[in-house]
Amino acid sequence: MSSHVDEQVGGQQSPIDISGYVSGGVPELSFEYGGNAECLTNTGEFVKALYEDGGGIRLGDEAYQVVEAHFHNPSEHTVEGQRFALETHLVHRRESEIAVVGVLYRLGAANAAIQAVIEAAPGQGEDDVPVSGMPASDFLPSGRGYYGYMGSLTTPPYTEGVRWHVLSDVLEVSAEQVERLAALTGGEENSREVQGLEGRRIASYGM
């Protein structure tokens, strides 16, 4: 590898285009969310709901704790080449391990959970806003099927070894909501381009 290549960036980067997946070979994903978010924060690039005691997910026998939800417009993952209007990332930790659940939205009816974020979130440079609700379960569709693969964080330092779970059940969000959410972080798109699969396998579960 030549010296100018970032050492963190190998062959396991995210997001990806989800296509050519095979059924099985990944564990059941179950949700054990419960507690409310602590606050909404605005990093300038992302609006985030932060969790300290929000429950988490279970992947087979392994429990991961939810730490945040944040939003990308448009979606980072594409499915069969199709990009979506919005993508929520629910980020979980198990000691140093990271597991992310991605939720996709197509344009359509307004989404209640996204509306709650828009109405409560601080603007750029403003203080965090405490919230009294917004459990991570508010962001989930009803379906539990997902596409699983090994990838990375999609923002610096692009750390690899991240377990990705993009839910197959797509939600709806209105065009006005996408615009208002984006406006909170300056109106720019905040999604990384699709990365090469580099021989990785994408598995589907529960579809």
Ligand SMILES: [Zn+2]
């Ligand atoms: Zn993200």
